[in-house]
Amino acid sequence: MEFSYLQPGRPAIFKDKFVTKVNECLASYTDGARGEVGLIGLPFSKTSISMSQASDAPKYIRACLSTFSTFSGERDKDYKNFKVLDFGDVQVHPTDMEESIERLRISVGEMLAKKASDRYILLGGDHGVSYPSIRAFGEHYGEIGVIQWDAHHDVRNLEDGGRTNGTPFRSLIEGGHLKGENLVQIGIRDYANAKVYHDYTKEKGITVFTMDDVENTGIVPIIKKELDRLSKSVDFIYLSVDMDVVDQAFAPGCPAIGPGGITSRELLTGISAAASHPKVKAMDIVEIDPSKDFRDITSRLAAAAMLRFMFNH
């Protein structure tokens, strides 16, 4: 006998026939498919220096896409036909860390080799995933520029415990995969870093904007100026968004939360400004641990950041 209203495990979901939710724009990648954006999950956080379940973030962030509609009133435009090709999540090794990092690099490279899209979003994981990801983009596209939103420099030494979420940009620079002058760090916070790493950024020619710089100049003018500079010397610009750049009030789900960070508005307007540049073609979002979050605030902000990147080109 068929049940009328008993549907085990299926909650009743309200459907307004005039509303499309952003998660409906996602389609699993199939051979030969093309989409406006390629999406991949990099669920790796075992080498985080804090206890972190950031490896769970890709599924939370994807789920939060269902909390947004595809319509922008600001632009009077509906993005309901926008196509996001979802490549799924990389299977990392359960215990071998270097093997996992290699699997991330290979998988991002294999996604790019499909040429299924011109623009990509990568969902971490902790910030350690940006090392293999940016390497893969460099191998595919040539000279690369990076704008990093972060409270921390992430150029820690490698002797104290190998590659971690505190070392991705040192690994990229020391490995010759990224030139210091092609790296811009925005939102660096006081009392969150060590002098030796502050000095390292100067020695390597990294451009650093502290929270005081953001407050005094404004995030959009900083981004526009740096995009203008970078685009003269690089082929491709990658945004690396560590959510701990955002103040703990707006991003409570990061392992390294802190006060005095940027607001959620500054994050979103900054990403909009960056994403409208033709050379900005990839963005990673990292350092969300859903087990530390509150009502998915941080994952929801990450999903909103995805919308800004996708629909603002």
Ligand SMILES: N=CN[C@@H](CCC(=O)O)C(=O)O
């Ligand atoms: N990517 C983050 N890096 C920070 C915080 C790390 C943590 O607490 O997990 C750092 O190295 O200090």
